[in-house]
Amino acid sequence: MEFDLFLRYGPALLTGFGVTILCWLVGSFGGLVLGFVLACLYRYGPAPLRWVIYAYVEVIRGTPFMIQLFILYYGGPHFGLLLSPIQAGILSFIVYGSPYFSEIFRSGFNAVPHGQVEAARCVGLSEGRILRRIILPQMLVPITAPLTNFFIILTKETAILSVVTVPELLYETQTMAAETFTFVEPFLVLSLFYWLMVIGTSWVGAKAEARVTRHLRKA
Amino acid sequence: MNFSFDVIWHNLPYMLAAARWTLLISLGGMAISLVWGVFVCAARISSGAVLSRLAALYISFFRGVPLLVQLLLFYYMLPYVGLDLPAIAAAILAVGLCSAAYSAEILRGALQTIPRGQTEAADALGIPTFSLWRRILIPQAIRIGLPSLVNELILLVKVSSLASVVGIGELTRISQNITGETYRPLEIYVAAAVIYFLINLVISLLGRLAEKRLQVA
Amino acid sequence: MDETPKDQPIIRISGLCKYFDDFEALRDITLDVNRSEVLCLIGPSGSGKSTLLRCLNFLEAYDGGEVYLEGDLIGWRSAREAPRRPLSSEKLRRQRQHIGMVFQQFNLWPHMTALENVAEALMHVKGLSKSEATTKARAALAKVNLSDKEKNYPANLSGGQQQRVAIARAIAMEPSVMLFDEPTSALDPELVGEVLSVMKEMANEGMTMVVVTHEMGFAAHVADRVAFLEEGRLVACSPPSEIFGREPDDPRVRAFLKTYRERNVV
Ligand SMILES: Nc1ncnc2c1ncn2[C@@H]1O[C@H](COP(=O)(O)OP(=O)(O)OP(=O)(O)O)[C@@H](O)[C@H]1O
Ligand SMILES: [Mg+2]
Numbered sequence: 001m002e003f004d005l006f007l008r009y010g011p012a013l014l015t016g017f018g019v020t021i022l023c024w025l026v027g028s029f030g031g032l033v034l035g036f037v038l039a040c041l042y043r044y045g046p047a048p049l050r051w052v053i054y055a056y057v058e059v060i061r062g063t064p065f066m067i068q069l070f071i072l073y074y075g076g077p078h079f080g081l082l083l084s085p086i087q088a089g090i091l092s093f094i095v096y097g098s099p100y101f102s103e104i105f106r107s108g109f110n111a112v113p114h115g116q117v118e119a120a121r122c123v124g125l126s127e128g129r130i131l132r133r134i135i136l137p138q139m140l141v142p143i144t145a146p147l148t149n150f151f152i153i154l155t156k157e158t159a160i161l162s163v164v165t166v167p168e169l170l171y172e173t174q175t176m177a178a179e180t181f182t183f184v185e186p187f188l189v190l191s192l193f194y195w196l197m198v199i200g201t202s203w204v205g206a207k208a209e210a211r212v213t214r215h216l217r218k219a
Numbered sequence: 220m221n222f223s224f225d226v227i228w229h230n231l232p233y234m235l236a237a238a239r240w241t242l243l244i245s246l247g248g249m250a251i252s253l254v255w256g257v258f259v260c261a262a263r264i265s266s267g268a269v270l271s272r273l274a275a276l277y278i279s280f281f282r283g284v285p286l287l288v289q290l291l292l293f294y295y296m297l298p299y300v301g302l303d304l305p306a307i308a309a310a311i312l313a314v315g316l317c318s319a320a321y322s323a324e325i326l327r328g329a330l331q332t333i334p335r336g337q338t339e340a341a342d343a344l345g346i347p348t349f350s351l352w353r354r355i356l357i358p359q360a361i362r363i364g365l366p367s368l369v370n371e372l373i374l375l376v377k378v379s380s381l382a383s384v385v386g387i388g389e390l391t392r393i394s395q396n397i398t399g400e401t402y403r404p405l406e407i408y409v410a411a412a413v414i415y416f417l418i419n420l421v422i423s424l425l426g427r428l429a430e431k432r433l434q435v436a
Numbered sequence: 437m438d439e440t441p442k443d444q445p446i447i448r449i450s451g452l453c454k455y456f457d458d459f460e461a462l463r464d465i466t467l468d469v470n471r472s473e474v475l476c477l478i479g480p481s482g483s484g485k486s487t488l489l490r491c492l493n494f495l496e497a498y499d500g501g502e503v504y505l506e507g508d509l510i511g512w513r514s515a516r517e518a519p520r521r522p523l524s525s526e527k528l529r530r531q532r533q534h535i536g537m538v539f540q541q542f543n544l545w546p547h548m549t550a551l552e553n554v555a556e557a558l559m560h561v562k563g564l565s566k567s568e569a570t571t572k573a574r575a576a577l578a579k580v581n582l583s584d585k586e587k588n589y590p591a592n593l594s595g596g597q598q599q600r601v602a603i604a605r606a607i608a609m610e611p612s613v614m615l616f617d618e619p620t621s622a623l624d625p626e627l628v629g630e631v632l633s634v635m636k637e638m639a640n641e642g643m644t645m646v647v648v649t650h651e652m653g654f655a656a657h658v659a660d661r662v663a664f665l666e667e668g669r670l671v672a673c674s675p676p677s678e679i680f681g682r683e684p685d686d687p688r689v690r691a692f693l694k695t696y697r698e699r700n701v702v
Contacts, residue, residue: 062373062416064380066391067408074398075405118495119543119602122536123557123609124529133556137547159285163384170288183295191284198283215547215589 005185009176013186016172017193023086023168024158024197027093028151034094035101040131042102043109057099065096065160073164089161089168097154104146108139140212148205155197169193226403227410234407237393238414244311244382244389245375251315252371256322257357263327274323281320287381289313294385310382314375321371329364330356362433369426373419380415390414446471446613446644447492451501454487454668461487463668465501469613472642476655476676479665480692485648488665489615492646493535494528505534506612533561536606540618542598544590550577550601551586554608562609576608577601580634596627600634607638614638616647652696656680664689 006013042053060068072081072095073088083091112135120130162171169190176186262274281289293313297304304312333356341351361368383392394411398404445468454462462484469475477485490496492503494511503510510531512520522528544553554573558564564572577586580600590598599619606614616635620628632654639645639658649655655662656676663673664686672679672686684690 059412059416062419063412064377064391064415066380066383067394067412067415070391070394070404071408071412075408078405113541113543115539115541115543116545119537119539119605120545120557121495121529122493122532123605124533124561125557126529126560127525129560133560134545138545156283156285159287160381162287170285170291174291177295183292183299187288187292190288194284194288215549216591218592 005176005180005182006189009172009180009186012172012176013169013189013193016167016169019086019166020158020168020170020193021197023089023093023161023166024155027090027158028097028154030090030094031097031154032101032147034098035103036105038098038102039105039109042106044127053102057102060095060099065092065157066163068092068096069160069164085161085164085166088164089166093154093157093161096157097150100150101147104143104150105139107146108143109135111142112138137212141216144205144209144212148201148208151201151205152198155194155201223403223406226401226406230397230401230407231410233393233397234390234410234414237388237390238418240307240387240389241376241379241391241415242418244307244314244379244387245372247311248314248318248375248379249372251312252318252322252375253361253368255315255319256326257352259319259323260326260330261352263323264330278320278323281317286314286317286378287384289317290381290385306385306387307382310379310385310387314378314382318371318375322368325364325367325371326357326360328367329360332363333359365426365430365433369423369429372426373422376415376418376422444471445469446473446506447646448504449492449501452488452491452498452503453500454484454491454496454498461668462491462498465670467663467670467673469644469646470660472644473660474639474645474647474658476659476662477646477648477665478650478652478655478662478692479671483665484668485665486617487668489537489617489646489648492613492615493532493537494522495537497522505531529561533609534612536609536611536614538599538602538606538614538616538619540621542590542595542602542622544598544602544605546590548589549586550582550588550590550593550604553590553601554605557605558608572608573604576604579607579637580604581630594627595623596630599623599631603631603634603638607643613644613646616645616649618648618650620649620651652680652693664692666692 038053038056042050045053069088069092072092073083073085076083076088116134116138117130120134125133158168159170161168162174165171173186173190177183180186259274259277262270263278265271265274290310290313293309294306297309337355338351341355346355379389380391382389383395386392388396390411394407398407401407447469449465449467449469452462452465453460465488477488479485487496491498492505492510497511502515508531509515511522511528513523514520523531544550545556548556551570551573554576555566555569558569558572559566562569574583574586577583580603582597582600582604585593585597585601588597590601593601599622603619619635620631623631628651632651635645635647635654636658647654647659659676661673662676662679664671664679666688672684672689678684679689680693684693
């Protein structure tokens with residue numbers, strides 16, 4: 001292994017890692033928020049809106065991320081949406097993740113016993129407050145693990161952004177590989193970076209799970 | 220903005236032809252995934268500590284590294300180590316080996332729901348381990364895990380689009396090519412999305428049908 | 437809400453009907469509950485006891501008839517409209533503040549401590565400050581003899597203690613009526629007593645209570661009147677001495693109570 005390779009390409013790889021993290025974080029949290037909004041609209045909205053959301057969820061889940069990315073990035077200009085690669089990447093990431101998140105939230109809603117909501121109505125709490133104080137904290141218990149899991153899945157989907165020349169980790173790795181005719185070193189580093197992301201996410205997920213299940217521990 | 224259905228209509232035959240490659244990659248990948256997944260699963264739950272550790276390592280590697288990276292590694296590395304596979308074979312293999320890690324876990328989960336008594340009964344009858352797996356455990360595990368396996372197949376249809384990156388003329392790649400000629404990315408990619416969606420719709424309907432069939436049996 | 441004269445019934449139910457699709461769960465129920473009265477609802481499983489109770493605070497929207505609490509029509513804007521329109525959620529919430537409810541399954545909020553369970557609505561419905569709410573919540577917990585458990589989460593309380601917290605949560609709102617739906621049915625036998633004694637105490641202090649129960653002993657000794665439901669109809673409503681007397685007038689009541697008699701509960 002040649003270490004001066006890393007000296008030369010280290011900064012580029014690190015920047016790539018930074019871009020990966022940026023796209024992943026903004027895209028995932030955007031998807032999370034959009035997914036939550038969709039799940040709420042599905043739960044509280046009128047029937048026609050529910051059909052629209054249902055169709056959205058099925059269509060996005062039934063098509064490859066790469067095609068969604070292409071529609072936004074290459075097709076976008078045709079309906080007046082001119083995006084830089086990173087913008088297109090993040091936006092398509094938000095769109096791509098949202099139906100999965102919304103399904104997770106939907107299952108969370110269903111996991112909260114209805115009796116608790118009724119009890120809250122009986123003492124006169126408003127629906128907004130019930131959502132915030134009773135339903136949300138409770139649904140976090142069953143959904144924290146699947147949320148963590150999906151964040152981990154999304155770490156890997158970021159690699160696809162390299163296809164539209166987002167200068168993320170895989171893109172920089174490929175550049176390095178092509179310029180130096182090496183494979184082992186760059187891809188080893190790349191694996192290490194993804195591994196770090198996965199480990200980090202699992203760690204945060206475990207912490208979050210401990211936090212949201214605090215009240216269930218027997219004293 | 221004008222959405223031209225003509226462009227789609229003219230290029231539809233090429234896209235449908237390319238969709239056959241998409242199907243080949245995903246179905247071929249699924250076949251490898253199932254067969255190899257059974258072995259990985261067996262190794263994972265075997266009593267041999269080394270074997271089990273190795274299987275766990277396999278699973279965490281293939282689930283931990285982006286499939287696109289695996290695909291590129293396969294494509295570039297195989298010739299490097301002297302294995303000259305056609306690109307399509309490399310793609311199917313990469314997809315299948317990766318998916319096997321997931322299938323193995325699905326099967327493992329399914330096996331856990333099969334009552335231990337069945338294994339003990341087979342042991343008591345003197346049925347050899349191999350037959351036990353082939354005739355009793357695997358058929359049940361596949362039946363129990365069917366919904367997840369159908370999901371996995373749908374996933375494979377979607378990830379087959381990654382093969383476009385190494386130049387295989389499946390649906391995504393052909394769509395890119397057509398876009399290059401027609402300069403109509405919106406129409407072509409939307410059409411591609413519709414084709415992917417329909418394929419997955421059919422798969423999930425077939426899956427549900429199969430589930431019903433197996434339930435009655 | 438206007439104060440009705442003391443001798444007027446606090447709850448008036450007249451001609452109450454409730455359907456679940458085509459199924460008639462309640463048919464033409466007419467019944468008054470007087471101030472400070474304890475009314476027990478008994479009857480076979482599926483007879484509509486829970487449904488009747490849940491119509492009183494509009495957890496179930498009744499289809500016909502009227503329910504008045506201190507002269508206020510519950511749930512609907514007007515009884516004469518067709519189709520009826522429900523009250524705004526704001527108004528409905530205001531009505532429900534006067535009606536406390538205790539469930540068979542407690543329905544405590546598991547992510548809040550006993551104290552937080554009681555204080556939540558005091559702060560966010562009554563608008564009390566945190567310290568006022570805490571003081572009131574503590575007083576309510578003291579009433580149900582749980583002062584020492586205020587920091588416990590429901591997971592760390594016994595069933596009987598959870599049910600008492602649920603009672604505290606309801607009474608802290610100072611309702612004019614309390615509804616109980618089989619409050620002791622989910623409890624181990626040795627925990628039933630502590631909940632019933634809290635309820636008895638409330639009755640002695642003059643709380644108006646409507647109690648669905650299978651505890652015939654409680655009905656016989658604490659209730660002012662006992663109402664017997666069967667297949668959605670009110671079959672009898674009389675003082676316990678008549679219902680539980682040697683020979684109740686109604687053959688259906690007699691048949692129902694026979695099983696209890698055989699077990700020597702009454
Ligand atoms: N949400 C609902 N949808 C349809 N039917 C219902 C619903 N709730 C109750 N019912 C029906 O209404 C009837 C009365 O139910 P209810 O729960 O009031 O009975 P109950 O007297 O409380 O019985 P139990 O003693 O078992 O609690 C039953 O036949 C029940 O099946
Ligand atoms: Mg009931």
